[in-house]
Amino acid sequence: MDVSQYLDLFLEESMEHLQTLNTGLLNLENNPGRLDFLDEIFRSAHTLKGMSATMGYDSITQLTHKMENLLGKIKERKVELNQEIINTLFQCVDVVESMLNKIREGETPEVDLNDLLEKLSKAEEQKAAKQSSEVGSQEKKKNKTKDKQENTEKAEKKQANKSEQKQEEKLEVVSEDESEDISKDDSEDIPEENEVDQATIVFNDSEKNIINEAVSKGYSLWKIQISLAPECLMKAVRAFMVFRNLGNIGDIIKSIPSVQDIEDEKFDKEFTLALVTKKGQKEIEAALNISEISVERLEKLKGEKTKQTVVNNFKTINKDTDNSKKQTIHQTVRVDIGRLDKLMNLVGELVINKTRLEQIYLANDLRGLNEAIEQINRITTDLQMVVQNVRMVSVEQVFNRFPRMVRDLSQEMGKDVELILEGKDTELDRTVIDEIGDPLVHLIRNSLDHGLELPEERRALHKNATGILKLSARHEGNRVTICVEDDGKGIDVDVIKKKSVEKNIVTPAQLESMDEQNIINLIFESGFSTAKVVTDVSGRGVGLDVVKSKIQALSGQVFVETKKGQGSRFVIKLPLTLAIIQALLVKVQDEVFAIPLGNIDETTNLETEKIEHVHGQNALVLRGKVLPLVNIQKILEVPGDNEVKEANVVVVYKGDQKVGLVVEELIGQQEIVISSLGKMLSGVPGIAGASILGNGKVSLILDIGTLI
């Protein structure tokens, strides 16, 4: 069987299962006593095994099979769970991940697994766990202080909540089982009925009515039990074909599991249907002649009249609650991001043409056109919102990889760290999500490596021995703020002063005139940090310039706040979306530029005589504060010498400072679609991209971060 067409799907789903494994193992590590976390881990390992076997990746199958065996034994309490086993399982997850990466790159994923397999077998052979074992494994963490225990208690509470959910799920399953049991009992009471097995169909009132009516009109009711071939890859599709074919010859009254679950592939290999039709057995069999499908059972049920009386209300209610629960599960579709990009481009073009229409209207005052334009305006705005929302992905995707990373790093460095994740469901554009991972990894490593102290050091400073690393995301107006903060030692200004002079980033004279925040910001300068800084000095700043440039490339900003001895906080501000933004169009001589609204604080009128000269630089006193002025014409080398008597100032943020841009004329606020300038012009300083205006001309979008 050719499975290559399923490769993408396989890789994607496997990665999700690896994520589940990682999270599950981490939970288990923190609470070794709670074997219920094993269920999820076990399921993921099992699914991985099944999928890789189907795809023919034997080594993954072999490894996951072993993992599954071991997990099974732990579950049955035949093997004692300890740190070593968890480490081994983590290693297995890593190996599977690297194999999957190789598959993605088109290589064969053969890796020497003997070592790991041996470890797994060894672990499997361990003696059964006694009750004391759990205490033992917890004793391993004896170096923890009281506070730590409090923390773990907190964590346990959190997890207890989770497990409650899980128990609910379990309850659901149980209740279903019960229902089947009941139906079994029911059927035994009714000797005239067909022999009933576990797949007996139980109908609710409305269904029964339909059946009764159908039977009275000469239809007959069939019970059809269908099973899929074990190698069937697209279960939902096959099931759909069954539904379609049967729908052609009759009506499907009921299916077990429900149609919704079947569509979501939430069933094993079998499902049972109740069909009302006038057709006979042969026609039904003909309709079910579908590959990878076999009919386990096909039997004619009678009018079901007797059964009605037996079906009790309790069960109906039970089913109903089940249904209502399932409705809350969102249906999702996997879509290639390329298609969404195309959609976004089309919407972008629509927006461009909309502005064009508006201009035509302004030029020729046509009656009726105004109304139409307003309608189009509303529709395009809605459309744009919808498309934008479709592209939104929660930051959870990025955040989820950090618990594992922090665990590994803190173990490596011998630091006690508690990672707090906040606002995981904050949504960001897919493109931003893809790009934000690396800078965050950088900042987290930085905090772990240079920010947080060793447990002994922390105790000596009367701090909690467990350091806190907090990663949070939240919406702020049209932007998303992501913070990475720690309660470590903070940034030492004196060390930065020393280093930046050594590295020739600033002269000692320049340092004199800088305030503390400006000095701290020097860590973002390129050339500030080298690997040597890391080992020699307690300061931070491994390639923070890379972080900064990456975030600026996403039209974002990054700041740092720090208090010596108390920790530091890196704040990243990002736009929600990159494709369409609000901008202010300004005119400089004959050229039009767009300034993203996100960068702008305010605009104000400028009378040339009010310009002050401070340190050889032009400045404006605005409400008592000195605002440095920048002449855009000079910076952008705009040709032309129109005498400017009256100008406007656009006050923009550069980092956390305000700067006034002197422009000739403010044209107005407008939605613009960002186009890239292409490979050839990428990296031109001060220009974030281009946009096509309503008049068909191209206007450049200014990148305030690199412009001034």
Added chain:
Amino acid sequence: MEGQYIALKLGHEEYAVDILGVKEIIRLSHITRVPKAPFFIQGVINLRGNVIPVINSHLRLGLQQIEMTEKSRIIIFNIEDTVVGFTVDEVIEVITLNDEMLEKPQMVEGNNKYIKNIGKMNDRLIMILDSDKLLDLSLI
């Protein structure tokens, strides 16, 4: 082997480019200047909704600048997914040259690095430009 070329004029001299890399030829439209771009980039244009950089051929080849006229055109290249415009003073015609009509240029210095071959057609001497090198920004 025969190949088709687009013959064009830069100043008073006749040049040609391989037709295979050419996507289309358009009339001059509004070109938006890009500050701080490489000196030979004239700017960017709007080509049916796409923003495309345009190279000034005179600056690129180190020729004397002349005013753009009615006859000026922009040749749009599409080479390895890079779409770039190239200003020329006039597009003359599509010509067919075979191997015998082509000669390697004698000198390899200076701006000759952009000239792949010299084509001889009747009495005309046509310098065949190397489109790949024209668009390679690392060559200046």
